[in-house]
Amino acid sequence: MNTKTYPRTNDRQTIYLNSVIDNPNIEVGDYTIYNDFVNDPTQFEKNNVLYHYPINKDRLIIGKFCSIACGARFLFNSANHTLHSLANYTFPLFFEEWGLDKKDVTSAWDNKGDIVIGNDVWIGYEAVVMAGVHIGDGAIVAARAVVTKDVEPYTIVGGVPAKAIRPRFDADTAARLQELQWWNWPAEKIREYLPRIMNGEIDRLPCE
Numbered sequence: 001m002n003t004k005t006y007p008r009t010n011d012r013q014t015i016y017l018n019s020v021i022d023n024p025n026i027e028v029g030d031y032t033i034y035n036d037f038v039n040d041p042t043q044f045e046k047n048n049v050l051y052h053y054p055i056n057k058d059r060l061i062i063g064k065f066c067s068i069a070c071g072a073r074f075l076f077n078s079a080n081h082t083l084h085s086l087a088n089y090t091f092p093l094f095f096e097e098w099g100l101d102k103k104d105v106t107s108a109w110d111n112k113g114d115i116v117i118g119n120d121v122w123i124g125y126e127a128v129v130m131a132g133v134h135i136g137d138g139a140i141v142a143a144r145a146v147v148t149k150d151v152e153p154y155t156i157v158g159g160v161p162a163k164a165i166r167p168r169f170d171a172d173t174a175a176r177l178q179e180l181q182w183w184n185w186p187a188e189k190i191r192e193y194l195p196r197i198m199n200g201e202i203d204r205l206p207c208e
């Protein structure tokens with residue numbers, strides 16, 4: 001597991017993200033990096049995880065070896081305005097003003113669930129991932145995409161709203177990678193097979 005914050009000497013723009021997260025509703029896997037050349041990357045939770053109010057108890061789960069580019073944001077359920085009301089205005093948030101019950105404050109928005117990011121996912125510059133979205137292992141989210149629906153593993157998506165552009169690999173290769181789950185290997189084993197991983201030599205990786 002990674003035990004430091006900055007993976008590169010003299011680079012204070014890139015961090016191992018799980019080294020700066022202490023919110024119990026945010027889970028980040030080992031070696032996942034975040035790069036920010038605009039703001040302090042250690043302020044990821046403040047600047048990039050938005051409308052994540054504790055009262056809603058929704059979670060951000062990010063797997064291992066993900067790459068998150070500058071300005072990528074995760075918008076949670078409390079950013080929503082419920083569509084069940086006849087009014088767009090979030091009256092339950094202002095319970096004092098309108099004499100409403102404080103315990104019903106979460107009825108101001110529609111709860112779509114957690115945001116779950118798989119392993120080895122690349123999220124591009126200023127992309128936005130909306131509440132309830134699940135992104136599969138090995139997927140790529142293009143710069144400034146707005147992801148409103150689930151993304152299949154090893155799929156490239158882009159646009160507003162994000163749509164599938166193409167698969168990264170053929171179906172057999174994608175299935176093999178999900179079977180191998182190299183991101184769960186010990187670091188020593190990853191180092192041993194890294195040249196084959198980097199060169200796309202799927203047939204030269206071990207069977208287990």
